Amino acid sequence: MDLRKLQLRLPSVLESDLRETLDRTEVLEYWSEPAMERQISFDVLVESSESEVVIRALEERFGRTEGFRIVLMGVEATIPRFPERDEFEETEESEDGQDSEEGQGEDESDDQRPSPPVNIEELYTDVTSGVEFSATYAAMVSLSAIVAAVGLVRDDVTIVIAAMIIAPLLGPNIALSLAATLGDIELAKRSIWVNGLGLVVAFAVSLLFGWYVPFDPAAEQIANRTQFGILEIILAGGAGAAGALSFTTGRAGQVVGVMIAVALVPPLVSFGMLLGGGYTFDAIGSLYLLTVNLITVNLAGVITFWIQRVRPRVAWEAGRARRSLWIAIAIWTVLLAALASLLIFGDVYRRFP
Numbered sequence: 001m002d003l004r005k006l007q008l009r010l011p012s013v014l015e016s017d018l019r020e021t022l023d024r025t026e027v028l029e030y031w032s033e034p035a036m037e038r039q040i041s042f043d044v045l046v047e048s049s050e051s052e053v054v055i056r057a058l059e060e061r062f063g064r065t066e067g068f069r070i071v072l073m074g075v076e077a078t079i080p081r082f083p084e085r086d087e088f089e090e091t092e093e094s095e096d097g098q099d100s101e102e103g104q105g106e107d108e109s110d111d112q113r114p115s116p117p118v119n120i121e122e123l124y125t126d127v128t129s130g131v132e133f134s135a136t137y138a139a140m141v142s143l144s145a146i147v148a149a150v151g152l153v154r155d156d157v158t159i160v161i162a163a164m165i166i167a168p169l170l171g172p173n174i175a176l177s178l179a180a181t182l183g184d185i186e187l188a189k190r191s192i193w194v195n196g197l198g199l200v201v202a203f204a205v206s207l208l209f210g211w212y213v214p215f216d217p218a219a220e221q222i223a224n225r226t227q228f229g230i231l232e233i234i235l236a237g238g239a240g241a242a243g244a245l246s247f248t249t250g251r252a253g254q255v256v257g258v259m260i261a262v263a264l265v266p267p268l269v270s271f272g273m274l275l276g277g278g279y280t281f282d283a284i285g286s287l288y289l290l291t292v293n294l295i296t297v298n299l300a301g302v303i304t305f306w307i308q309r310v311r312p313r314v315a316w317e318a319g320r321a322r323r324s325l326w327i328a329i330a331i332w333t334v335l336l337a338a339l340a341s342l343l344i345f346g347d348v349y350r351r352f353p
Helices: 012-023 048-062 087-098 101-107 120-128 135-154 157-166 170-182 185-212 220-226 230-248 256-276 280-307 315-351
Strands: 003-011 029-036 039-047 069-075
Touching (some): 003 012, 003 048, 012 039, 039 048, 048 069, 120 170, 120 230, 135 157, 135 256, 170 230
Antiparallel strands (some): 029 039
């Protein structure tokens, strides 16, 4: 059972109201202790899947109360263990609630809407923690570009995979998808800035590498990054969807970094090397593939966040987020369709000179 611990602090005069609010939610257990003068501290244990519902209820009830704060923490284990919920308990709970169902119909609002598998604030923190351009980030991007370039020169897929593991390009792209889903303009600006700088650093390193190191542009690992087809769109879409899904399920440490790098790092490094080596026509193919993959990764990320029910908690932000979501989907879709059309018409033109 995946658990979260909520530490609450609020004025002691609201203790009874807090207990009533908690009793109406699906918390597993809570206890209290004095915090300071006229303040009280509550510790609440809740399943991860229910944390968003609980926090939303608390924020709507006490969000404007001076001195109110929630701190969300992960829980490694509890002793004794909480029993897993079974179907019998769920059926019993649903039967108990049938008697009051008629009176609740008019009260159903955003509190009753499905919540994402992970708490919004937790998701936001996990995603934005990787959106910062620093010396470490630049170094990781540079090292991944160098390793990828060596792998491409040697035509060694193992070395290219090593570069995929190093590449830190997951964070900014997933953050941009989240920003579009939530309508967060500041996060979108920061994501674009960090992502752009990361791409520029990797391009500069690969450009210099291609300039000074001789290589064969017909090598398989390089030639594969100058071609584009439906499989590349599927790969990039799978990478973006897996990246967003890993964050919403609380498994951001899995192999998603490898998947995202498959779609971004090799064509980026191939583009820089080919351009540096004077193979401009082949470099255009790599740039085309890189652009398509960037668009597809972000489009898949936005759609995945939307399917996972990632929404702003504050009601007045929902309209802005909805507009931002559909604008992002429309922009990415139009750009992808335009690039795909160029490919299709380009093939037709070459076949019928």
